[in-house]
Amino acid sequence: MKRGFVLGCLVVLFAVSLASAQDRWQLDFTPVKMDRALVTIGETTTPYWYLIYKVNNSTDDTLTLDLTLKAVSDVGKKTYVEWFSPAAEKLIEAKEGRDFKNVQDLRGLELDSGDTVEAVALFRNVHESTDLLKIHIFGLWDSVYTDLGKVINEDNVLVLHYFRPGDEYFPQFDRFFFKKKEWIVLNRQEKAGP
Numbered sequence: 612m613k614r615g616f617v618l619g620c621l622v623v624l625f626a627v628s629l630a631s632a633q634d635r636w637q638l639d640f641t642p643v644k645m646d647r648a649l650v651t652i653g654e655t656t657t658p659y660w661y662l663i664y665k666v667n668n669s670t671d672d673t674l675t676l677d678l679t680l681k682a683v684s685d686v687g688k689k690t691y692v693e694w695f696s697p698a699a700e701k702l703i704e705a706k707e708g709r710d711f712k713n714v715q716d717l718r719g720l721e722l723d724s725g726d727t728v729e730a731v732a733l734f735r736n737v738h739e740s741t742d743l744l745k746i747h748i749f750g751l752w753d754s755v756y757t758d759l760g761k762v763i764n765e766d767n768v769l770v771l772h773y774f775r776p777g778d779e780y781f782p783q784f785d786r787f788f789f790k791k792k793e794w795i796v797l798n799r800q801e802k803a804g805p
Contacts, residue, residue: 635753636674638722639667642746642771643729645787648706650699659699660734660787662746662771663711667727676720678750682734685743694735703731744787746771765799 643663650657660682668674680693693714704710712720712730722728737744752767771792777785 635756636670636672637753638674638676638751639669640748640751640769641665641667642789642792644707645773645789647786648699648703650696650702652698657699657735658737658739659694659696659703660737660744661699661703662732662734663707663729664732665727665729666717666722666751668722668724671724673721673723676717676722676728676750678714678717678748680714680732680749681747682737683745683747684738684741686738686741689738691734691737694733696733696735699733699735700731703733742775744773744775746773760803762802763799764802766797768795768797769793770795 641664643665645660645662648659648661650659662680666676666678682691682693683689684691695714700711700713709729712728714730714732717728717730720728732746748769748771749766751769754766755762755764757763769792772790773787774790775785775787
């Protein structure tokens with residue numbers, strides 16, 4: 612009798628834990644295009660690599676966006692945080708023939724269930740010898756959830772891998788190509804539940 616009771620309790624705990632972990636929301640992220648733009652202001656020309664992407668809310672709830680994008684180069688493992696530049700954005704919109712949201716537009720934007728937003732991320736002065744570029748996207752997954760009575764706080768980060776084939780001559784004119792994507796977990800912390 613005790614054995615059946617204990618086994619029943621374990622099954623219930625497992626089911627509750629599974630439901631809690633499965634109740635986490637996740638936004639869908641689709642990279643559309645990676646390209647380069649040269650922005651001239653006065654006598655200064657600045658190179659930008661830009662990523663056009665879409666974020667879709669496939670959950671049943673309205674979610675508030677809080678995305679952060681960072682690019683990491685294979686040259687010196689340097690990190691480039693997404694940049695805001697109205698001049699670069701205007702040039703890219705003219706080049707692509709449509710308007711995009713930017714990092715400031717997305718911060719705090721409420722995305723209704725089923726809605727999709729198209730945006731552009733700008734990375735300024737990426738080293739011209741970069742052959743491998745990893746784009747890290749933070750904020751696509753619910754970072755706090757409960758599992759087996761524990762409160763878990765973890766950052767699930769989507770990493771897009773891009774590579775640039777070619778030789779050593781004029782690498783700044785070679786395009787980046789999408790290679791793969793992967794999810795990584797950063798900063799996992801567990802605490803006893805309430």
